[in-house]
Amino acid sequence: xxxxxxxxxxxxxxxxxxxxxxxxxxxxxxxxxxxxxxxxxxxxxxxxxxxxxxxxxxxxxxxxxxxxxxxxxxxxxxxxxxxxxxxxxxxxxxxxxxxxxxxxxxxxxxxxxxxxxxxxxxxxxxxxxxxxxxxxxxxxxxxxxxxxxxxxxxxxxxxxxxxxxxxxxxxxxxxxx
Amino acid sequence: xxxxxxxxxxxxxxxxxxxxxxxxxxxxxxxxxxxxxxxxxxxxxxxxxxxxxxxxxxxxxxxxxxxxxxxxxxxxxxxxxxxxxxxxxxxxxxxxxxxxxxxxxxxxxxxxxxxxxxxxxxxxxxxxxxxxxxxxxxxxxxxxxxxxxxxxxxxxxxxxxxxxxxxxxxxxxxxxxxxxxxxxxxxxxxxxxxxxxxxxxxxxxxxxxxxxxxxxxxxxxxxxxxxxxxxxxxxxxxxxxxxxxxxxxxxxxxxxxxxxxxxxxxxxxxxxxxxxxxxxxxxxxxxxxxxxxxxxxxxxxxxxxxxxxxxxxxxxxxxxxxxxxxxxxxxxxxxxxxxxxxxxxxxxxxxxxxxxxxxxxx
Amino acid sequence: xxxxxxxxxxxxxxxxxxxxxxxxxxxxxxxxxxxxxxxxxxxxxxxxxxxxxxxxxxxxxxxxxxxxxxxxxxxxxxxxxxxxxxxxxxxxxxxxxxxxxxxxxxxxxxxxxxxxxxxxxxxxxxxxxxxxxxxxxxxxxxxxxxxxxxxxxxxxxxxxxxxxxxxxxxxxxxxxxxxxxxxxxxxxxxxxxxxxxxxxxxxxxxxxxxxxxxxxxxxxxxxxxxxxxxxxxxxxxxxxxxxxxxxxxxxx
Numbered sequence: 001x002x003x004x005x006x007x008x009x010x011x012x013x014x015x016x017x018x019x020x021x022x023x024x025x026x027x028x029x030x031x032x033x034x035x036x037x038x039x040x041x042x043x044x045x046x047x048x049x050x051x052x053x054x055x056x057x058x059x060x061x062x063x064x065x066x067x068x069x070x071x072x073x074x075x076x077x078x079x080x081x082x083x084x085x086x087x088x089x090x091x092x093x094x095x096x097x098x099x100x101x102x103x104x105x106x107x108x109x110x111x112x113x114x115x116x117x118x119x120x121x122x123x124x125x126x127x128x129x130x131x132x133x134x135x136x137x138x139x140x141x142x143x144x145x146x147x148x149x150x151x152x153x154x155x156x157x158x159x160x161x162x163x164x165x166x167x168x169x170x171x172x173x174x175x176x177x
Numbered sequence: 178x179x180x181x182x183x184x185x186x187x188x189x190x191x192x193x194x195x196x197x198x199x200x201x202x203x204x205x206x207x208x209x210x211x212x213x214x215x216x217x218x219x220x221x222x223x224x225x226x227x228x229x230x231x232x233x234x235x236x237x238x239x240x241x242x243x244x245x246x247x248x249x250x251x252x253x254x255x256x257x258x259x260x261x262x263x264x265x266x267x268x269x270x271x272x273x274x275x276x277x278x279x280x281x282x283x284x285x286x287x288x289x290x291x292x293x294x295x296x297x298x299x300x301x302x303x304x305x306x307x308x309x310x311x312x313x314x315x316x317x318x319x320x321x322x323x324x325x326x327x328x329x330x331x332x333x334x335x336x337x338x339x340x341x342x343x344x345x346x347x348x349x350x351x352x353x354x355x356x357x358x359x360x361x362x363x364x365x366x367x368x369x370x371x372x373x374x375x376x377x378x379x380x381x382x383x384x385x386x387x388x389x390x391x392x393x394x395x396x397x398x399x400x401x402x403x404x405x406x407x408x409x410x411x412x413x414x415x416x417x418x419x420x421x422x423x424x425x426x427x428x429x430x431x432x433x434x435x436x437x438x439x440x441x442x443x444x445x446x447x448x449x450x451x452x453x454x455x456x457x458x459x460x461x462x463x464x465x466x467x468x469x470x471x472x473x474x475x476x477x478x479x480x481x482x483x484x485x486x487x488x489x490x491x492x493x494x495x496x497x498x499x500x501x502x503x504x505x506x507x508x509x510x511x512x513x514x515x516x517x518x519x520x521x522x523x524x525x526x527x528x529x530x531x532x533x534x535x536x537x538x539x
Numbered sequence: 540x541x542x543x544x545x546x547x548x549x550x551x552x553x554x555x556x557x558x559x560x561x562x563x564x565x566x567x568x569x570x571x572x573x574x575x576x577x578x579x580x581x582x583x584x585x586x587x588x589x590x591x592x593x594x595x596x597x598x599x600x601x602x603x604x605x606x607x608x609x610x611x612x613x614x615x616x617x618x619x620x621x622x623x624x625x626x627x628x629x630x631x632x633x634x635x636x637x638x639x640x641x642x643x644x645x646x647x648x649x650x651x652x653x654x655x656x657x658x659x660x661x662x663x664x665x666x667x668x669x670x671x672x673x674x675x676x677x678x679x680x681x682x683x684x685x686x687x688x689x690x691x692x693x694x695x696x697x698x699x700x701x702x703x704x705x706x707x708x709x710x711x712x713x714x715x716x717x718x719x720x721x722x723x724x725x726x727x728x729x730x731x732x733x734x735x736x737x738x739x740x741x742x743x744x745x746x747x748x749x750x751x752x753x754x755x756x757x758x759x760x761x762x763x764x765x766x767x768x769x770x771x772x773x774x775x776x777x778x779x780x781x782x783x784x785x786x787x788x789x790x791x
Contacts, residue, residue, distance in 0.1 A: 027183055063349065063514050242604075245617075246604050377624075378625055386604070388606075
């Protein structure tokens with residue numbers, strides 16, 4: 001099994017922490033994992049993106065040039081990352097913030113109103129968890145359990161209530177098909 | 178030992194150095210190695226060591242010169258432009274036989290270049306870098322885990338032969354997170370023996386001098402030749418490498434650091450396509466694993482060097498195998514990581530070219 | 540027989556290479572006397588510079604290290620932070636300290652590194668052969684300003700004590716001279732305080748010593764003393780520029 005993921009959005013949307021969380025969960029699941037952040041000038045421009053690989057085999061390169069899955073959390077990310085998705089791959093779009101619609105027909109598109117769903121649970125800050133929930137459900141690359149287990153390791157200062165809310169958001173995300 | 182941690186390469190290297198007994202760190206901010214001084218700024222006080230944010234890379238390496246002279250395990254880190262600034266100090270350390278340890282998390286160059294991972298500093302690392310006749314023990318990790326485990330080896334080799342040692346990494350390995358296991362017992366810095374040459378409080382023993390000069394006629398040559406003897410010993414005993422699928426290979430990809438991971442992807446892809454491709458990775462760049470690579474060259478039709486530069490290591494490949502077989506080059510300078518697919522393309526071209534159009538001995 | 544004077548234990552009984560009339564030998568002796576009298580010789584580490592006093596590592600009886608041009612304070616920092624029990628001094632000339640090593644000087648003072656810096660200001664480069672120093676006086680000839688230092692081309696001399704006195708981290712700064720016996724005695728007193736400060740953990744202490752270089756000024760030693768009295772003192776007034784112990788620190 002090999003799953004190469006790119007996650008992209010604004011700084012502050014939890015893009016980097018989502019990537020770290022996926023990698024950590026993959027590691028706890030006994031997979032080979034890598035996480036690689038875009039640390040370039042893009043970081044300064046207010047957008048963030050990262051590559052995550054979850055694999056049953058050694059990971060050769062951490063930079064995912066042709067992702068199996070792309071999670072797009074804001075408008076500018078769609079134009080940038082839609083072309084990269086592997087044919088037959090998955091494109092998850094945060095439809096709460098992304099108004100444009102993708103043009104590609106050779107990939108699976110999943111519109112998830114991440115911010116709206118998160119807001120309904122209490123805070124838009126967990127929109128990234130909604131997206132991860134949808135990713136887990138669609139790909140089966142990981143279990144929600146593994147992500148829940150990784151949370152205290154990654155969000156070291158988060159209160160238990162917040163972690164619980166995160167899990168709820170993951171489960172909510174898994175409901176979108 | 179034992180526990181797997183998900184760590185950035187830079188953090189793993191800093192922690193690995195601490196566990197290896199490092200108790201002095203001086204550095205200056207530069208991307209993409211900032212995690213190292215940031216990590217050391219809180220970790221050093223925790224273990225009773227010293228951390229200094231120096232006013233420049235020049236000052237940092239000279240602080241190391243002083244600290245290493247007292248016998249403590251020391252470290253500085255930087256990225257390409259900063260490492261250029263440190264070269265004078267590294268030369269002085271080599272000339273004073275001080276086993277300093279430093280890391281270059283390489284970025285695209287020359288000049289300010291960019292901040293992406295690159296391998297353009299190979300020559301600077303393995304040929305000395307600063308002025309004068311000297312060598313640095315150079316290790317090239319290709320994973321976050323190796324970033325964490327190589328500092329100990331650098332200290333051990335550096336101290337044994339009294340040479341500077343370094344980790345030649347790059348922005349990608351520095352920035353990526355991977356599971357890391359520290360595969361050694363944490364070193365108790367207090368139990369490390371104080372070297373017989375270290376300066377410091379000196380009640381009752383003859384005074385000691387640390388320095389790199391001797392102006393008396395003919396004396397400097399003796400000093401350099403004595404050092405060269407140790408260099409030969411390092412070359413004989415300390416070369417490290419790893420290989421995969423070498424037994425039946427017709428062509429072997431030779432690459433180090435992050436390029437070796439791109440090459441590994443290429444090898445797997447090529448094998449799926451029925452191409453007999455092997456993989457050879459120097460782990461130490463100085464000493465270069467000459468003998469091992471020569472043995473490989475005896476069995477294959479050609480080699481393909483894969484580098485994130487215009488092609489620098491390829492010179493050592495050719496020297497090592499004495500141009501026994503053609504050596505081709507897949508080069509991506511300026512901070513670009515090649516894909517497995519494009520390397521396989523180069524493999525096909527190389528196989529087609531045969532020996533006549535070889536890039537060897539250009 | 541009554542012995543009224545002898546070589547300090549901290550100064551080795553070797554022949555120095557310094558020119559006749561040079562001030563380095565005097566200041567070396569004063570530093571060695573301080574190490575003896577303060578009983579810190581067995582834990583003293585000296586940093587020798589690049590310049591005429593590069594061979595200082597051969598003259599002091601304590602552990603010595605010789606490093607790159609201008610980097611003395613950085614090297615001293617590395618030693619002091621690794622071995623705080625050591626008494627660390629950096630001995631530097633004007634080219635070393637105020638030109639190529641100005642950043643290290645300023646920042647070690649700003650960090651208030653608990654070290655002692657001995658700064659020899661003789662207004663000229665010595666070892667390389669009389670080139671213009673950052674402390675060369677306006678109009679003073681040198682091998683790189685043969686017609687005299689022209690401010691339009693070479694700018695102005697740097698007053699290091701005054702410059703550093705602006706830094707909170709600089710705890711003790713004094714400018715002295717060694718052109719007369721009386722000044723030598725004052726210099727000794729200043730050096731001793733600069734070392735005592737380190738023993739007491741007070742932070743960055745520096746003594747700037749106006750000194751002679753008759754060879755490169757191409758004058759007789761006695762004329763060099765006159766040069767200091769008449770030409771250097773007006774530009775480089777002697778006195779305490781900073782004493783964190785004194786109530787009105789920073790005055791002269």
